[in-house]
Amino acid sequence: MDNLEQRLRDDAAEIRVDVPPHVSARLQASLRAARTAAPARRQFSFPLWLAASLTGAAASAVAIVAVNWGGLAGRGPEPAEAVAYSVPEYVSELERQIPLRAKTADLTGPLEEELENLRSDFERAKKNVEQDLDFTF
Amino acid sequence: MPTDEQLVSEALRGSAPAFERLVERYQVRLLRFLITRCASRADAEDAMQDTFVNAYRYLGSYNPRWQFSTWLYRIAIRNAARDYGRNATADADVADSAPDPLEECIDAAERENLWLTAKRLLSDDVYAALWMRYAEDMPVKEVARALGRPQSWTRVALLRARRRLTLELGKDDATQSEGKAYG
Numbered sequence: 540m541d542n543l544e545q546r547l548r549d550d551a552a553e554i555r556v557d558v559p560p561h562v563s564a565r566l567q568a569s570l571r572a573a574r575t576a577a578p579a580r581r582q583f584s585f586p587l588w589l590a591a592s593l594t595g596a597a598a599s600a601v602a603i604v605a606v607n608w609g610g611l612a613g614r615g616p617e618p619a620e621a622v623a624y625s626v627p628e629y630v631s632e633l634e635r636q637i638p639l640r641a642k643t644a645d646l647t648g649p650l651e652e653e654l655e656n657l658r659s660d661f662e663r664a665k666k667n668v669e670q671d672l673d674f675t676f
Numbered sequence: 677m678p679t680d681e682q683l684v685s686e687a688l689r690g691s692a693p694a695f696e697r698l699v700e701r702y703q704v705r706l707l708r709f710l711i712t713r714c715a716s717r718a719d720a721e722d723a724m725q726d727t728f729v730n731a732y733r734y735l736g737s738y739n740p741r742w743q744f745s746t747w748l749y750r751i752a753i754r755n756a757a758r759d760y761g762r763n764a765t766a767d768a769d770v771a772d773s774a775p776d777p778l779e780e781c782i783d784a785a786e787r788e789n790l791w792l793t794a795k796r797l798l799s800d801d802v803y804a805a806l807w808m809r810y811a812e813d814m815p816v817k818e819v820a821r822a823l824g825r826p827q828s829w830t831r832v833a834l835l836r837a838r839r840r841l842t843l844e845l846g847k848d849d850a851t852q853s854e855g856k857a858y859g
Contacts, residue, residue, distance in 0.1 A: 543838055543841060543845070544810055546790050547790055547791070547810040547811065547841075548811065550789045550790040550791050551708075551791060551807070551810065553782055553789055554708055554711075554778065554782055554789070554791065555782075556704055556707050556708040556711060557704065558703050558704060558707055558724075559721075562721045562724075562725070563703070565725060566699065566703070566724070566725045566728060566729075567696075569725055569728075569729045570692075570695070570696075570699070570728065570729060570732055573729050573732050574692060574732070
């Protein structure tokens with residue numbers, strides 16, 4: 540133990556503290572109050588815990604039975620109906636709201652133009668053939 | 677003489693006198709510690725009362741792996757911090773004028789009590805570490821546990837606190853020597 544440690548210990552011993560009687564009495568009264576409260580807490584803690592567990596188990600059982608009741612009784616909806624039920628009503632509104640405007644002109648325009656060219660080529664070829672035929676016959 | 681742990685076991689089985697013996701064993705030590713941490717003696721007494729009541733209420737959560745004193749000091753530190761925080765803003769003006777409760781417990785002497793110097797120089801946690809280590813002789817591991825700090829932090833804090841106090845003592849000694857030299 541060095542000098543500083545010894546001085547710290549000596550100086551700590553110089554700090555003189557006593558617990559006044561009124562503080563002791565107050566402390567004892569607080570502890571008595573805590574003692575009376577503690578058994579009450581112990582008495583109620585177990586039944587409350589048990590009651591909460593039982594209530595939870597009962598609620599789970601009721602929920603399981605309620606969910607499976609239709610299947611057990613054989614009154615469940617047909618598969619098609621079930622699918623129909625599973626489609627929300629607002630889907631039709633969604634369909635209406637979504638702008639599904641495909642630009643057909645942009646997509647088919649070149650083909651139509653090509654078709655037009657083919658037709659004119661065909662007409663021209665037809666005229667040539669007719670002229671040839673006229674020449675021939 | 678029964679150990680703290682034996683008394684705790686008896687108290688847990690419902691023995692009120694066993695807990696009263698623990699209170700008797702620790703009340704002065706705890707009040708002495710709390711006086712160094714609280715703004716007034718009344719606050720320290722309140723904190724001591726709360727500490728014992730909380731210890732009694734939560735005795736079931738005490739882990740015998742640690743010393744009972746460590747657990748008690750841990751509760752006391754929390755109570756003192758809470759009370760100090762609550763009263764600091766309300767009594768800020770009063771606290772300035774009120775005397776230090778630690779000073780009131782120390783007889784007037786030629787030199788300043790080293791714990792008063794420590795209180796002036798060190799932060800609350802470092803001061804508490806120093807107190808538990810040297811005034812209460814608690815091992816570093818238990819001090820760290822009581823403060824809720826790592827052992828490494830506690831060791832460094834103790835080392836720095838000792839260095840700071842040694843420097844301060846050196847200054848005091850030099851001043852006293854100068855005083856004596858100049859008559």
